[in-house]
Amino acid sequence: MEDNAFAAFSFSAPAPPTSWNRTEKTVKRRKLTAKVERFDAAATVGRLPCLVKTEPKLEIEDSDQAISGNIVKVESSSKAVKARQSRSKADNSTKECAPENWEQIVQGIRSMRMGKDAPVDLFGTHQLFDIEADKGTQQFQALVAAMISSQTRDAVTGAAMQRLRAMPGGLNVAHIASDDVEIDALAEILKPVGFYRQKAKFMKSIAQSLAAPPHNGAVPNSLEELMKLPGVGPKVALLVLWVAFGMGEEGLIVDTNVRRVCSRLGWVPADATPELTRRTLESWMPRSMWADTSFLFVGFGQQVCKPLAPKCEGCKVSQLCPSAFKQSPKRQTRKPK
Known part of the structure; x- marks a missing residue:
């Protein structure tokens, strides 16, 4: 079994012993096959390798089968059936209100x-990270780009990201969180980004938060955790999930x-x-x-x-x-x- 995926598995009743001598009966048997793939490590978003979470799939298959002996009942989970019915109703409701x-x-x-x-094609967040950097650095740069892009033209954001990446020490969590980088220096690099002074404070605070436990230098990949970071609202968090982690359906x-x-x-x-x-x-x-x-x-x-x-x-x-x-x-x- 691979490290990044669950194997498919099936639930079914065992066949009755051949020694049983009972009347043959035809019963309805239901086969449930659950397939779950948690992450695809080979997936990419734009130029960024990423981990993509996939949805669980449940397949239910009905068939008539003749068996001898006691009738073996294989029942599907009532919760799974109700969930399927609920999704069907939701789909119909969605079509009605569209x-x-x-x-x-x-x-x-x-x-x-x-x-x-x-402009978004040329200078959007998905274009602004260093493709030669390690994955963690790329994710942090995507977070910074998304944060400073708010209320700022894409071309201005792109130019600011080039200046940030050119800093001695680079644009990474450890460097921005260190005492070597002051907020005023970040503000000068960001200028003329909209609200550049406030965003410089956010950037410093974000890096310091990520450098400490429980993140330990890693950008979180959940909407809830991202929105706990300074200057990160729903739009920025969703953009980071899409660009940095391939989670476009969040x-x-x-x-x-x-x-x-x-x-x-x-x-x-x-x-x-x-x-x-x-x-x-x-x-x-x-x-x-x-x-x-x-x-x-x-x-x-x-x-x-x-x-x-x-x-x-x-x-x-x-x-x-x-x-x-x-x-x-x-x-x-x-x-x-």
């Missing part, structure tokens, strides 16, 4: 993002671009917060699409569905968008006479 034509809209946005030349990542696009499409109210947007989308969108949709919508918001003067005339889903061609044009500034 917006009309949402799949066509996502596909249309995907076709517009084929070029992958938006939650849908919503930034200002995703919130704006979903509001214009009528999927959420105009005044919806990013958190409300996330919960709303997760209530009906298949979990397997969360990470991909987040990435698609961020770039779409940067290039087409812009805050001011969105490019509705070139948008392939404008005919399905209730806000198309209704945005106020960009105000013209008067030139001094």
Whole structure:
């Protein structure tokens, strides 16, 4: 058995002894096969090797079989059956509350993002760690990039990450947590990142927290533990789980671009917060699409569905968008006479 995976196993009743001389009876036998793979060590996300947790699978197979002797009953777990029924009902409920034509809209946005030349494609968190560093350092750099990217343009974040990685001693937990790196020095490197002074404090505090037990230098791979770190909210934590650990199904990542696009499409109210947007989308969108949709919508918001003067005339889903061609044009500034 491999270290990183559970072997498949089956439950079934033993065959009765051949010496039994009883009337042959046909009974319903149920075979349960449970397959669980905990981690795939060979998986990668972008350029980063990672451990990907997979979901347990339960297969139930019914068959008629003639046996002799006492009837052997093999019953499935009632909890497993109820869980399957519950998931089926949830799927039906999800389809009912999903917006009309949402799949066509996502596909249309995907076709517009084929070029992958938006700022998030070039300077997103998944592009900013050192591909030659060890896995632990890559995960810490992904965490730092995600944290400083909040309320900052991707190009500015990318430039700041280059400066941080070029520091003597490097961008790693041990170095940032040490007395050799002062908060003021970090702030100067981060500038002009939005709220760079506060983020410098967060970075120092995060490194010190990770350097101490129970983390012992490792970035946690759970939403709860990540959100205990200074300056790490739901969006940053989910982004880290996706980029650093390949856990894209933990939650849908919503930034200002995703919130704006979903509001214009009528999927959420105009005044919806990013958190409300996330919960709303997760209530009906298949979990397997969360990470991909987040990435698609961020770039779409940067290039087409812009805050001011969105490019509705070139948008392939404008005919399905209730806000198309209704945005106020960009105000013209008067030139001094």
